Amino acid sequence: MPPDAPLIEAPVLERVLAAAVRRGGDMAEVFAEDRQTSGASFDDRKIEELTSGRERGAGIRVVVGETTGFAHTADLSEAGLLAAAEAAAAIAREGGGGVRTVALPARRPRPSRVEMLPSTVAKSTKLELLGRADEVARAAGGAISQVSVSYGDARRRVLVASTDGVLAEDDQVRTRFNVVCIATGDTGMQTGYESTARTVGFELFDQVDVDEIARSAARRALSKLSARPAPSGELPVVLAGGSGGILFHEACGHGLEADHIVKDASVYVGKVGEQVASPLVTLVDDGTVSGEWGYYAVDDEGRPAARNVLIDHGVLTDYMWDWLRAKKAGRVSSGNGRRQSYQHLPMVRMTNTFLLAGSEDPDEIVAQTPRGVYVAKLGGGQVNTATGDFVFGTTEAYLIEDGRITEPLRDANLIGNGPEVLRRIDAVADDFSMTPGTCGKDGQSVPVGCGQATLRITGVTIGGTAA
Amino acid sequence: MSELIDVALGVVARARPGEGVEAYVARGHDTEVRAYGGEVEQLASASSSGIGVRVVLADPGGGGNRVGFAWAGSLDPSVVDDVLADARDNAAYATPDPDVALAEPDGVVAAELDLWHPDFAAASTDDKVQLALDLERMVRGADPRVRQVDSADYGDASVEVALASTTGIRAATRHTSAFLSVSAIASDGSSTQTGSGFSVGRAASALDPKRAGDDAVERAVRLLGAGKARSGRCSVVFDPRVVSTLLSVVSSALSGEAVVKGRSFFAGRVGEDVASPSVTLVDDPTDPRAYGAATFDGEGLACRRNVLIDAGRLRGFVYDSVSARRAGTVSTGSAVRGGFAGTPGAGCRALLLSPGELDQTAILHAVGDGVYVQSVTGVHSGVNPVSGDFSVGAEGLMVRTGVFAEPVREVTIASSLQRMLQSVLFVGADVEWLPGPAAGQTLAIADMQLSGT
Incomplete structure (x- = not known):
């Protein structure tokens, strides 16, 4: 198949969609995907393994009233697709739809704009990066006892067609690189992690410095060897710009996903137009930021990615929507319908979620914090959208004493309640940056970006072991 | 087939x-x-x-x-x-x-x-x-x-x-x-x-x-009205489901692969007392009650029963064939893989703590005062199987004079996995077979840090 050929030809799509709604149905959709991945791991001073994977198939859903029927197949022939359409339609018990013809608009291919497709890069070139990162990390200090480096790329071609007249394609290329270091000392072992991941091709490595990633991971592990236990109780917390931005992803991002809203399972239900955060908070979810980890041209329902302002100067302006929840609310999707693969149903997901930068000097924010915790790097987090309680972990943190960053702290989770923490943000600096991450929801993982500048929360509970 | x-x-x-x-x-x-x-x-x-x-x-x-x-x-x-x-x-x-x-x-x-x-x-x-x-x-x-x-x-x-x-x-x-x-x-x-x-x-x-x-x-329903608790050190009684989650984290430190690559806090400690004498931990995928029960491992060798901790003493690790060769031993039939898209590594499938004598009610009585943790959050961000550092979000009920008292939320529980294993007070008799690589049962651990207000 030539590289620019559609995954499924339009006449086939039209016949499959017509078959899917033959016995009724409000909407039928074919989502086809062709995914090729490659990865390499360097561990324990060796190129351990190169891997390659390929996956191709289609998921077909048929929506009838409140019910969605779904089936998928790895067989993209017309016969295979018709069988999946039949299975998905089998839930259309109400029937009565009658014969319906489906006409799709003209195709608009959307070729990937990456400069260097990873599949065109020699494997040996990829491996050189791994070996170099290992060397640089080990050179950072004699206490570095183990280094693991991994590289991965994925090309995902998708096609979406529906009885609503959607016909959209996208070609998404993502490349990632990460380093995990272990440092060993008198107090045991500590870990340090750093990564880069962007929706670009192999030109990623013209944009980022692999040596710097390796050094950051090593430094993080080394500094924690002398770390003291994190405090317990409530303290002011300064989150560094680029520390992860996962705060907003957990404190309100998930709670603003419309699937939680329509089920009354979010603390943000009914709060549009209300002040839900400090006036310093303007939060945006934006799938159009080219190159970011959560970037795409169209979502997994064929809707173009969009820039959506969620909170404007503290006032809740909107939720994030996919096709199904938007339809229930009588509006259009915000371009947030995503799925892990063709084997999954789409749901509301974030893209690149970030807090707009403020105007303060990050150093001044620290200087004006007599005592607290400075978080240089965050790990993951988790939220209960119904109660708003959320946690997020630190992977590099320090004490702030008399307005100065002092001793390193061991890793800990911080816990807070979304709406309360958003109100307690009293300073936002001008040093904005984004961080890639993987977001898990209901068993599906998707790439997302998180961003923020240095900011301060007046009080959060720190989950350390020190009294 | x-x-x-x-x-x-x-x-x-x-x-x-x-x-x-x-x-x-x-x-x-x-x-x-x-x-x-x-x-x-x-x-x-x-x-x-x-x-x-x-x-x-x-x-x-x-x-x-x-x-x-x-x-x-x-x-x-x-x-x-x-x-x-x-x-x-x-x-x-x-x-x-x-x-x-x-x-x-x-x-x-x-x-x-x-x-x-x-x-x-x-x-x-x-x-x-x-x-x-x-x-x-x-x-x-x-x-x-x-x-x-x-x-x-x-x-x-x-x-x-x-x-x-x-x-x-x-x-x-x-x-x-x-x-x-x-x-x-x-x-x-x-x-x-x-x-x-x-x-x-x-x-x-x-x-x-x-x-x-x-x-x-x-x-x-039992959490309605929950509030934060005061920070302090206390005994913690973990719900069986939480214990299953915690054991699955401990299991990554018992992987022979992690051990030979210097990524486990158990490395070099075989034969030492790493846990309280009440702790005996066995991985037995041949027990058909286990969710992870299996006849063959991810490399096609027969699954078998492996004793990992015996009355507090570390006995060994689980190995696939490559990590076993690195360690100078043989595979324990413990290769696990994440389906056809994954490569084999060493891991546990069916961990079980040997049950103690007491059920949950009796354990609460014996502990007297502390906190009962019904669920935890942030396990992947706050529990590190390399360093052993442990910090999780928790909700549950305070325990006063041996019975459930007021509900509590938005707190954290912290310690280290090493210290927690040494501080086990009681292992419950109430085994529950749960999804994942470990069964659960009530577990009481002394002297953890509760962080709230």
Whole structure:
């Protein structure tokens, strides 16, 4: 198949969609995907393994009233697709739809704009990066006892067609690189992690410095060897710009996903137009930021990615929507319908979620914090959208004493309640940056970006072991 | 089943002279139903299959072997050919390593396990839909304070796997599983809390919707009115489900692979007392009650019972064949892999703490004062199996004079895994077989840091 050929030809799509709604149905959709991945791991001073994977198939859903029927197949022939359409339609018990013809608009291919497709890069070139990162990390200090480096790329071609007249394609290329270091000392072992991941091709490595990633991971592990236990109780917390931005992803991002809203399972239900955060908070979810980890041209329902302002100067302006929840609310999707693969149903997901930068000097924010915790790097987090309680972990943190960053702290989770923490943000600096991450929801993982500048929360509970 | 092993053998037969080839072929069928508002919100049913191939090449310079891997979500013959070619090409780039090799048959006979439930195929889609609908209705009607059920799910899967290699491995295995899962949201006007419940088995007929529903409701309702607690050191009684989660983190430190690569706080401590004498920890995938029960491991060797901690003393680790060679020992039949797209590594499947004498009520009495942790959050961000650092978000109930007192939320519990193992007070008699690589039971641990206000 030539590289620019559609995954499924339009006449086939039209016949499959017509078959899917033959016995009724409000909407039928074919989502086809062709995914090729490659990865390499360097561990324990060796190129351990190169891997390659390929996956191709289609998921077909048929929506009838409140019910969605779904089936998928790895067989993209017309016969295979018709069988999946039949299975998905089998839930259309109400029937009565009658014969319906489906006409799709003209195709608009959307070729990937990456400069260097990873599949065109020699494997040996990829491996050189791994070996170099290992060397640089080990050179950072004699206490570095183990280094693991991994590289991965994925090309995902998708096609979406529906009885609503959607016909959209996208070609998404993502490349990632990460380093995990272990440092060993008198107090045991500590870990340090750093990564880069962007929706670009192999030109990623013209944009980022692999040596710097390796050094950051090593430094993080080394500094924690002398770390003291994190405090317990409530303290002011300064989150560094680029520390992860996962705060907003957990404190309100998930709670603003419309699937939680329509089920009354979010603390943000009914709060549009209300002040839900400090006036310093303007939060945006934006799938159009080219190159970011959560970037795409169209979502997994064929809707173009969009820039959506969620909170404007503290006032809740909107939720994030996919096709199904938007339809229930009588509006259009915000371009947030995503799925892990063709084997999954789409749901509301974030893209690149970030807090707009403020105007303060990050150093001044620290200087004006007599005592607290400075978080240089965050790990993951988790939220209960119904109660708003959320946690997020630190992977590099320090004490702030008399307005100065002092001793390193061991890793800990911080816990807070979304709406309360958003109100307690009293300073936002001008040093904005984004961080890639993987977001898990209901068993599906998707790439997302998180961003923020240095900011301060007046009080959060720190989950350390020190009294 | 036989067609899967035929696919695997077909790949192995194409090995070139001197080349090691292993093919792992899997096929699955799964169904998922979600009920909401008395209707079917989602119904999905589909089959999938795929193959993962490892090729091992001997280094001409005698420096060892190189391994390469490739996978595809298809058993189409032309795709399978490409996978073998990709794996072979990938192998050429690995660093030669004398410890890299495919597993060899070790003569251990696989346990006879009945993991394919005879009723599995008998359940109709309507039966499955009805289970989910009943579960949702039951939870909605159980207590006036339940104001929402945001998910009530039924799911099942049947999986068949065949594995063959040029070293003479021939393994075929199949299993079924089914679950019910429900999440309830309760409100008393001023406070909202959530609780989840589930039931797992090997077929729809083996599930207990009432138990799943009651559990979700009780857990949500008893947290109503919860507030933060004062920071301080205290004894902590963990719910069986939390214990299952914690053991699965501990299990990554018991992986021989983590140990030989210097990524486990247990490394170099075999023979030492790493836990309280009340702790005996065994990984036994041949126990058919375990969710992770299996006849063969991810390299086709027979699964077997491995004692890891015996009365507090560290006895050993679980190994796949490569990590075993690195450690100078033999595989414990503990290779695990994440389906056809994953490569094998060493891991546990069916951990169980030897049950103690006391049930949960008796343990609460014995502990007297402390906190009962019903659920934890942030395990992946706050528990580090390399350093042992432990910090998680928690909700549950205070324990005063041996009984449940006021509910508590938005607190953290912290310590280190090393210290927690040494500070185990009681291991419950109340074993629950839960999804994941570990069973759960009530566990009391002394002297942890509670952080609240």
